[in-house]
Structures are given as structure tokens and as C-alpha cells.
Amino acid sequence: MNESTARPRPPRSLCHRLPPAVVLLLSVSAIALGMFLPPAHWPSHGALLCVLFAALGLARVPFAVVAGRLAIFLGFALLFAISVPLSQGFRGGFEIAQGILFRGTESFLAGLWLISVVPFERLLATLRRLGVPAILIAILAFMYRFLFVLWNELDTMRAARRARTFDRGGLAFRWRNAAQMIGMLLIRSLGRSERVYGAMCARGWDGTLRTLDE
Amino acid sequence: MTPSAADTVLEVSGLSFGYPNGRQALDNVRFTLRRGEILGIVGPSGAGKSTLLLHLNGLLPLRPEPTRAATNGAAVHVAGLSVGAANLAEVRRRVGFLFQDPDDQLFCPTVRDDVAFGPLNLGLPRAEVERRITASLGAVGLEGFESRSTLQLSLGERKRVCLAGVLACQPLILALDEPFSNLDPRARRTLVDVLRRFEGSQIIATHELDVVVELCNRVIVLDEGAIRADGPPASVLADEALMERHGLEVPLRLQLSRKPTP
Numbered sequence A: 001m002n003e004s005t006a007r008p009r010p011p012r013s014l015c016h017r018l019p020p021a022v023v024l025l026l027s028v029s030a031i032a033l034g035m036f037l038p039p040a041h042w043p044s045h046g047a048l049l050c051v052l053f054a055a056l057g058l059a060r061v062p063f064a065v066v067a068g069r070l071a072i073f074l075g076f077a078l079l080f081a082i083s084v085p086l087s088q089g090f091r092g093g094f095e096i097a098q099g100i101l102f103r104g105t106e107s108f109l110a111g112l113w114l115i116s117v118v119p120f121e122r123l124l125a126t127l128r129r130l131g132v133p134a135i136l137i138a139i140l141a142f143m144y145r146f147l148f149v150l151w152n153e154l155d156t157m158r159a160a161r162r163a164r165t166f167d168r169g170g171l172a173f174r175w176r177n178a179a180q181m182i183g184m185l186l187i188r189s190l191g192r193s194e195r196v197y198g199a200m201c202a203r204g205w206d207g208t209l210r211t212l213d214e
Numbered sequence B: 001m002t003p004s005a006a007d008t009v010l011e012v013s014g015l016s017f018g019y020p021n022g023r024q025a026l027d028n029v030r031f032t033l034r035r036g037e038i039l040g041i042v043g044p045s046g047a048g049k050s051t052l053l054l055h056l057n058g059l060l061p062l063r064p065e066p067t068r069a070a071t072n073g074a075a076v077h078v079a080g081l082s083v084g085a086a087n088l089a090e091v092r093r094r095v096g097f098l099f100q101d102p103d104d105q106l107f108c109p110t111v112r113d114d115v116a117f118g119p120l121n122l123g124l125p126r127a128e129v130e131r132r133i134t135a136s137l138g139a140v141g142l143e144g145f146e147s148r149s150t151l152q153l154s155l156g157e158r159k160r161v162c163l164a165g166v167l168a169c170q171p172l173i174l175a176l177d178e179p180f181s182n183l184d185p186r187a188r189r190t191l192v193d194v195l196r197r198f199e200g201s202q203i204i205a206t207h208e209l210d211v212v213v214e215l216c217n218r219v220i221v222l223d224e225g226a227i228r229a230d231g232p233p234a235s236v237l238a239d240e241a242l243m244e245r246h247g248l249e250v251p252l253r254l255q256l257s258r259k260p261t262p
Helices: A020-036 A042-058 A063-088 A090-117 A120-129 A134-165 A171-202 B049-056 B066-073 B085-094 B111-121 B126-139 B155-167 B185-197 B209-215 B240-245 B252-258
Strands: B008-018 B024-034 B038-042 B076-078 B095-098 B173-177 B201-205 B218-223 B226-231
Touching: A020 A042, A020 A090, A020 A120, A042 A090, A063 A090, A090 A120, A120 A134, A134 A171, A171 B095, B008 B049, B008 B201, B024 B049, B024 B201, B024 B226, B038 B049, B038 B209, B049 B076, B049 B095, B049 B173, B049 B201, B085 B095, B095 B155, B111 B126, B111 B155, B126 B155, B155 B185, B185 B209, B209 B252, B226 B240
Parallel strands: B038 B201, B038 B218, B095 B173, B173 B201
Antiparallel strands: B008 B024, B008 B076, B218 B226
């Protein structure tokens, strides 16, 4: 992921013209609605899911993007859902498992719609206006900013690794490589955080967060 | 006080510093910087250039053991103010530091937020902060970039946004760590022009010796933590034996102007 492709500009749609606060409210309501519906009531959850897919379609989020991200999410959600009947007993466990899958998927889709429609910087500004503490906003902003920096770093490391492994080695070899790379990334991130902190201090950071919008 | 002392914006006297791993990074470094002087610091990698710059901003002695910090703190004075825990805020206002990697320095989501970071920490009123954002973005040639995301800038633009963030604090001295590294010729040219317009003093640690000849009016050769030469770039950097000894080479600009064609 390089920086020009990191955040593709989604095509303008009806959803993009909504004020960010409205988009935020709608997605939070969708999540809340999913929580209030009975955990294993298929028709109501099905209807909500249809609405969410329709919203994603309306926002012109490519189907491949939705499907790809959903697949990753469902992998984790399934693993978690399956563990419930196994540990809680099959009688009530299945209902809870269904609830986890439904509510999880709904929350995920609502979140995906939110971040597809509102650019992250505007979302942060909106949250700030709605009274979310500045320090929380700052943490989110930092996370978002350095996610891309670290991703680029990982990309570079991967390319460097590939250039010298000549496509050799089996699965074990690759896994060991991946583990080493994650370790390296951790060390680099620690170094990076030290330098960022230094840079903050250089511009007068004293532990108090001050923003322009107060 | 002699007239020249009044002109001194930075005084480094007997600065030594060793990293916790035992490597001696700086060894009894002493020099003074006068108002408006543009000083280049050159030397091979690992010579102590970055370490020296970090000291000017009080960023380094804080980390190692306090005894060392105490002795080191007294060795650097910025416009008469000793660099130490008591004066840190004021020292950092006076010395603007540009880091080598703009990704270390650019941590806010938008350009406007990032340039505002320093002035806000200075406790300036909003109107003044806004004025400084506009002024410093103008100074680096990035007018109208306020609402741009910091993720969508080229390396040269990111460097200049970082510089704008530093200029917005209105420092007396700019300390720049490898400001030209990885820049393409046009971005480097733009940055040189921006720096030339800055009216305060500057200390530039760099490997770009040609830029030193062009931009600086004084150069210090640093190697193994000690100052090996100090003088005008045209004479210091033209000394072939000296350059050779310290892992440098006579910049092309000086070679061309000196050597007659056979």
C-alpha cells in the first residue's frame, strides 16, 4: 500500500452528501438496533443486514471490497461463535453463537459504511464536536497516521525479504520469516515512537493536549 | 560583555556525551554561533552530527543518567540560557528542530493541525495561531495546504510542512538534521530556497557538501565526536587531505572552480 492508493477516494454518492454527524448517528443506531433485536431472530436480523448491504451499495462501496473485508471478519467471528456452544453447552450456546454472528456482522457492516462514507479526518472532527475527549481523538489520530507509516515499513521489509529468498522454502520457512518480520516491525515501532515523542517535545509538548477546535 | 558576545545566539562549551552502550558520541565539542550565521556540520555517518543537534534542543541529556545530564546541560547555552531541565520549554521555543524523517515529526491528521501543534503548546491565542499557520505555510511555499491530509503529501512536501511547523514557533535558531536526504533535485532546490529566506541562524547537519558551499557561510567538520575543522566552506571543504582523512570529498562545485583544465 503506498500513500496514493492508501485511501482511495470513493466516488461521490448520495451517502457522501449527508452531514458526518448524521452518518455517525445512523451507523450507531444500526449497531444499537442489532443489539436490541433478539439474538436468534432470523427475520429481523436478516432485514437489518439487507438494509446495511443496501446502504453500502448506495455508498458505491465495491462489492469485492465488502466481500473481502467481511471474509476476514467472519473468519474471526466464526471461531469465536463456535467456541461458545462448546464451552457453554449446546442448549443455550447456539443461540448466543447466532447472536454473536448477527450482531458482529451488523456492527462490522455499519462501521465499514461509516468509514467508507466519512473521511477519517472529518470523522475525528465530528466526534470532537460531539464531545468525545480530545485525548481519545488524539490517540485515534495517531493510530491512523502511523498505521500507514508502519504498513509502508512492513511493505519495504517484505520486498527486501522477497528479493533475497528467491521463492524458496516451504510453509514453515515462510512462517518463521513472517514471525521475524513482525518482531523487527515491533522494534522499529518502538524506535519510531521514541523519535515521535522527541519531535513532540521539540515543539513544546508538555503532556497537555491542545487543539485548534476548542 | 564584548560586542561579539552580544551577537552570540548559541554557545557550546566542552560538550561530551557517551551513549549508554559505551560509544563516545561527542568529545569536548566547543563552538559559538552568531546571529544570522548558517553553519553546516559535515562528517562521515556516525560522526556525532545528529547527537550534537539533539543536544541543542535538550532532547538528549534527559535520557541517560542524571549526573551526566547535569554536566552536559551546562555545556550548551542558547542566547545566554543554559540548556537544562529548568529552561527546557524556552530553549525549545528558541531552537526549532527539523528531524531527518518527516514521518517522525508529522503526527497530526491534517497539515493545519500539525503546524498548529507548536504554537498551541506555546499557549498562543487562537487568532495568533491561525495567523502563524498561514504565515509559515506561506514561508515554505505551501499556501492553501491547510486542510490537506498529511498522508497525501510527497516527501518534499512533508519536509516543508514539518519546517512550517517549526517556523510557526518563530525560533531564533533552526537545527536541521539531514534536511536534504532522499529529496529529488527540485524538492532540494525548493528547500534550499526556503532556508535561504529564513532570517535567524541555522545549523545544518548534512552530507550534501555542494549545498553547504552554496548555502552556508561557515562549516564544521565533525569526526569521531570531535571538531576537526571550522571555517568558511570554500576553504575548509577544498582541503583535499582533510576531506580524505574524514571520509568526505571535495564538493564538485569547488573542484570545478579550482582545477584548471589540462
